[in-house]
Amino acid sequence: MKALVAVKRVIDYNVKIRVKADKTGVETANVKMSMNPFDEIAVEEALRLREAGIVSEVIAVSLGIAQCQETIRTALAMGADRGVLVRTDAELQPLAVAKLLKAVIEQENPEIVIIGKQAIDDDCNQTGQMLSALLGWPQATFASKIKIGDGHAEVTREVDGGLETVSIKLPAVVTTDLRLNEPRYASLPNIMKAKKKPIVTTTPEALGVDVTPRLVVLKVEEPPKRQGGGKVGSVAELVDKLKTEARVI
Amino acid sequence: MAALVVAEHDNVALKPATLNAVAAAKEIAGQDIDILVAGKDCRLVAEAAAKIAGARKVLLADDAAYDHGLAENVAPLLIQLATNYSHLLAPATTSGKNLMPRVAALLDVMQISDISVVVSPDTFVRPIYAGNALQTVQSKDPIKIITVRGTAFPPVEATGGAAAIEPVVPTDATGLSEFLRAELSKSERPELTSARVIISGGRGMQSGDNFHLLEKVADRLGAAVGASRAAVDAGFVPNDYQVGQTGKIVAPELYIAVGISGAIQHLAGMKDSKVIVAINKDEEAPIFQIADYGLVGDLFKILPELAEELERRQ
Numbered sequence: 001m002k003a004l005v006a007v008k009r010v011i012d013y014n015v016k017i018r019v020k021a022d023k024t025g026v027e028t029a030n031v032k033m034s035m036n037p038f039d040e041i042a043v044e045e046a047l048r049l050r051e052a053g054i055v056s057e058v059i060a061v062s063l064g065i066a067q068c069q070e071t072i073r074t075a076l077a078m079g080a081d082r083g084v085l086v087r088t089d090a091e092l093q094p095l096a097v098a099k100l101l102k103a104v105i106e107q108e109n110p111e112i113v114i115i116g117k118q119a120i121d122d123d124c125n126q127t128g129q130m131l132s133a134l135l136g137w138p139q140a141t142f143a144s145k146i147k148i149g150d151g152h153a154e155v156t157r158e159v160d161g162g163l164e165t166v167s168i169k170l171p172a173v174v175t176t177d178l179r180l181n182e183p184r185y186a187s188l189p190n191i192m193k194a195k196k197k198p199i200v201t202t203t204p205e206a207l208g209v210d211v212t213p214r215l216v217v218l219k220v221e222e223p224p225k226r227q228g229g230g231k232v233g234s235v236a237e238l239v240d241k242l243k244t245e246a247r248v249i
Numbered sequence: 250m251a252a253l254v255v256a257e258h259d260n261v262a263l264k265p266a267t268l269n270a271v272a273a274a275k276e277i278a279g280q281d282i283d284i285l286v287a288g289k290d291c292r293l294v295a296e297a298a299a300k301i302a303g304a305r306k307v308l309l310a311d312d313a314a315y316d317h318g319l320a321e322n323v324a325p326l327l328i329q330l331a332t333n334y335s336h337l338l339a340p341a342t343t344s345g346k347n348l349m350p351r352v353a354a355l356l357d358v359m360q361i362s363d364i365s366v367v368v369s370p371d372t373f374v375r376p377i378y379a380g381n382a383l384q385t386v387q388s389k390d391p392i393k394i395i396t397v398r399g400t401a402f403p404p405v406e407a408t409g410g411a412a413a414i415e416p417v418v419p420t421d422a423t424g425l426s427e428f429l430r431a432e433l434s435k436s437e438r439p440e441l442t443s444a445r446v447i448i449s450g451g452r453g454m455q456s457g458d459n460f461h462l463l464e465k466v467a468d469r470l471g472a473a474v475g476a477s478r479a480a481v482d483a484g485f486v487p488n489d490y491q492v493g494q495t496g497k498i499v500a501p502e503l504y505i506a507v508g509i510s511g512a513i514q515h516l517a518g519m520k521d522s523k524v525i526v527a528i529n530k531d532e533e534a535p536i537f538q539i540a541d542y543g544l545v546g547d548l549f550k551i552l553p554e555l556a557e558e559l560e561r562r563q
Contacts, residue, residue, distance in 0.1 A: 005477035130354035159343040162433040214359035214388040228539035248503040
């Protein structure tokens with residue numbers, strides 16, 4: 001079976017973001033960009049399924065500006081077989097991403113789609129659920145373990161109360177949580193090899209998808225700053241302050 | 250304008266996160282708020298929901314298809330009910346996050362995730378980049394699908410209401426997915442997301458066994474026990490302890506961070522706490538920058554001393 005993974009180009013998780021002075025968004029010029037960490041976990045899981053002989057091919061899809069190709073190259077360097085870039089300069093919101101992925105999936109016919117549970121930029125946590133809804137497929141979100149059986153998958157999910165295991169029919173969409181695996185680093189030879197792997201480019205127009213945003217961003221602001229930095233010298237002083245100054249115990 | 254709030258429950262008890270979502274719904278739709286209880290043998294939950302202050306009526310969908318809240322089965326029910334409402338809301342818990350985007354996609358609308366402020370019935374504020382920026386968005390869609398950040402909306406009263414309970418005709422099970430089993434943490438302590446006091450441990454705790462040091466302090470304070478991602482990744486404690494951008498978002502009266510350096514993604518989950526205490530041996534740790542009371546030192550000495558001091562002065 002084929003596996004399809006979606007990989008998003010986001011500001012690197014180590015970068016301290018800056019809100020633009022005109023409040024239209026977050027500064028991305030000259031900022032280090034990387035693959036969304038949850039999507040790295042998705043790529044790793046698909047590769048492990050291929051190495052286990054369950055998956056025959058791993059296709060990495062990214063959507064957005066031309067530079068998203070670099071994110072696909074990262075997936076290819078990790079070991080994915082080929083890439084698809086849906087190129088557009090338009091702002092893409094999760095519903096549009098889900099529609100575009102659906103169109104790609106109808107061409108590629110994977111049996112399992114693995115994507116990150118959320119992107120660390122917009123923190124939406126929607127795309128996987130929306131995609132499976134549009135496809136009429138089952139979903140297993142926040143996965144910490146995936147076991148593929150005959151025509152179905154057993155997925156353990158991280159939920160608020162602990163862990164929950166569901167059985168889903170294949171084809172299905174799985175979204176990854178942190179504990180699913182630890183993604184590998186791409187080795188230098190594999191980075192070189194990845195340059196020769198094929199990436200097909202398409203567009204929302206070619207896929208027949210209207211990507212008009214449904215949410216209008218009115219402004220982006222910095223949150224109120226917290227005044228911290230206070231110190232106490234002893235446990236007795238701490239308990240004193242909590243009782244008499246903060247009055248929380 | 251009318252809003253439907255999806256109740257969070259386990260077929261027996263109504264979860265407090267529901268009350269925060271109702272609070273957000275009130276700011277949108279005033280008195281016209283209904284609550285949906287979908288589950289199996291969940292009549293008790295509907296009775297509890299009917300007592301929520303401000304509920305107009307409770308819709309009870311009691312059917313085997315809705316046991317364990319499988320999104321594939323519950324989403325069609327919400328689609329069927331959606332025609333009567335301008336807004337569908339759920340708490341931004343793992344179940345709300347699992348269900349609502351599926352509903353939104355089937356209605357061909359965008360979800361507004363994790364709102365922290367209601368500006369107007371179509372405009373909301375939501376945190377992005379782990380809470381390092383706040384985005385104000387206006388929805389152009391005919392129906393608004395929303396998940397609610399509980400810590401941003403003080404809960405409505407759980408009692409005082411007397412809403413009617415109306416059964417709804419269940420939709421069919423899709424057969425796409427099946428619940429197999431759950432391994433849920435059992436604890437006598439308060440739930441993280443509704444606790445008044447939380448004490449959390451990080452990598453500095455060194456092992457899961459050492460968490461008993463936190464528990465002793467938690468016992469004195471009636472506190473919930475949490476953890477940083479590093480502590481969960483290291484296997485010290487289970488995933489449901491995790492506080493952070495992708496774990497639980499908390500805002501207690503008092504948050505005590507022990508052996509936690511203060512990675513951005515952890516701060517995202519707790520920086521709205523009223524009072525923050527940090528205990529760490531590294532005085533350069535970023536957690537001290539947001540702490541009201543920082544105590545630099547060895548947690549293995551400080552924690553027993555703290556438990557003792559709290560006991561002495563109780």
